[in-house]
Amino acid sequence: MGKIGVYGGSFNPIHLGHIHAAREMADRLCLDQVFMIPAAQPPHKTLPAYSPTGGQRLEMVRLAVQGDPRLKECDLELQREGKSYTVQTLHQLKELYPDDELYLLMGTDMFMGLDHWYQSDEICRLARIVCISREEKDKKADLEKKAAYLRNNLKADVSILPSKPVEMNSTTIRRMIFFGCADDYLAEDVYSYIRQNHLYGADLDWTGLSFERLSARSLDLHKQERVAHVIGVSETAAKLAERYGARIDHAMRAGILHDVTKALDGPEQLCLCRHFGIQLTPFEATHPKLLHSKTGAAVAERIFGEQPETCEAIFWHTTGCADMTLLDKILYIADYAEPNRCFDGVEYIREVLYQDLDLALFRGFGMSLEELEREGKPLDRHSIEAYDFIKKERGFA
Ligand SMILES: [Fe+2]
Ligand SMILES: [Fe+2]
Known part of the structure; x- marks a missing residue:
């Protein structure tokens, strides 16, 4: 038997x-x-x-x-x-x-x-x-x-x-296949078969998509609970671009892609960094969950072929930096204050957002830094620089 x-x-x-x-x-x-x-x-x-x-x-x-x-x-x-x-x-x-x-x-x-x-x-x-x-x-x-x-x-x-x-x-593996780095998860012959047959969208040309197709593909790579946020960011960024004279299409595309790798955990983020040749600071290497802005920018550039200014805005959307471009500012603050966000002070940011973008940003950075300090979490150098830069440039107190 x-x-x-x-x-x-x-x-x-x-x-x-x-x-x-x-x-x-x-x-x-x-x-x-x-x-x-x-x-x-x-x-x-x-x-x-x-x-x-x-x-x-x-x-x-x-x-x-x-x-x-x-x-x-x-x-x-x-x-x-x-x-x-x-x-x-x-x-x-x-x-x-x-x-x-x-x-x-x-x-x-x-x-x-x-x-x-x-x-x-x-x-x-x-x-x-x-x-x-x-x-x-x-x-x-x-x-x-x-x-x-x-x-x-x-x-x-x-x-x-x-x-x-x-x-x-x-x-997760289906996402990693799309991002082009699923070697750690699949038998070699299986992965080759997937690529040859373009299963899960592997190895196809994803550049030059219309916003509708880009949006559909991007939302498919998100966890369901993040979809409303991503749409909220894209719509808010479009309104801000219109208000302040930035490219509306770039703002919408940056918004819909900004969290495109957010569903991935630490090990997958590190895998993407290796794949795309992203250099990490020692802090980032030990806090890989924070890396989605960098890996997201790499995906926007290398897979979707987005414009450099769109990719740059995605790159800086979690920390900000000194001397941000208009699109960088728009994406950062749209991410911070889109309609699904709910925290103390967000109403104030939403109020000033369409009157003075820098002021909204200055308050946003201030509140984020304060919160991190309160929670005893390390402050990102770039956020401090962003805050100091805008404070000095606009003479905010
Ligand atoms: Fe994000
Ligand atoms: Fe976000």
């Missing part, structure tokens, strides 16, 4: 974290084979542009597992019409391999909801359940409680296997 692991997922795309988990489970459970099964996407669901087809996701799985005879791509779910139910997959596998034992592998989120799956009792009859728990993050007591419930009520054979987490998430 052989042992077969069943590992399903969207694999959009399959990444090194998936492969690591499959190999680890094969080792620990002495599995003869692990079937990696891409889930079908519902036919009625519209997918974002540049999404791979089911066939392409399967091909990426094939490329990722080649070289390890224990792992194998499996198209059972892609071949079936309509919604994919795990219970059907297990029935099919049982028919194909009647003498073998099935081990259904899943992460903790799936495991916690398993009893609500379609025919969960049948699933537990057909396969042993293996929950791959991320050692530090998962609440052990909750998992044990759920395991006890499944054993008692569904007669499930449940194992919880703690595993060292490989922190990778497909949404």
Whole structure:
């Protein structure tokens, strides 16, 4: 009797974290084979542009597992019409391999909801359940409680296997593919395939887009909760450009792109810095979350081919600097005071914004620096210089 692991997922795309988990489970459970099964996407669901087809996701799985005879791509779910139910997959596998034992592998989120799956009792009859728990993050007591419930009520054979987490998430990886630096997350052949087929928008010419297309692409790279802010900045920057005689198109484009890399965490920010050759100060190297203005400027320039003044405004939008251009000032203050911002003093800034841009900026810098001081956080040299410069130039007190 052989042992077969069943590992399903969207694999959009399959990444090194998936492969690591499959190999680890094969080792620990002495599995003869692990079937990696891409889930079908519902036919009625519209997918974002540049999404791979089911066939392409399967091909990426094939490329990722080649070289390890224990792992194998499996198209059972892609071949079936309509919604994919795990219970059907297990029935099919049982028919194909009647003498073998099935081990259904899943992460903790799936495991916690398993009893609500379609025919969960049948699933537990057909396969042993293996929950791959991320050692530090998962609440052990909750998992044990759920395991006890499944054993008692569904007669499930449940194992919880703690595993060292490989922190990778497909949404982040899709962003990194677009930014052109996903080498750390994907098997080499998978990444080559993605680039050749321009999946997730990789390696396409993104320069010279209309504002509408630029906006759509940019907003797609943001976390959903940041979208209103980014639109707010773009619209506010456009109004300020009109009021003060700057290029409205540049202001709108700077606004829509200014936080384009903000969804990325520290390690990804550092990866982008290496990719784009961005020099870091020792402070920046240890506070990489602050880097999105620099990486955002690099993306605006190198991927979207934006004008130098637009990229420069993005570069300075978090700190400001001495002797800012009109567009630098507009983007900085639009980011600070766009309509979705809510903090003490923002109403005052909004009031003076259209009367005296420098005064709004001076107050904005002053308030930010005060807040940082109050919180005991280090002050950025450029913000101090920006504040001092404007204070002296305009004679503000
Ligand atoms: Fe920002
Ligand atoms: Fe912002």
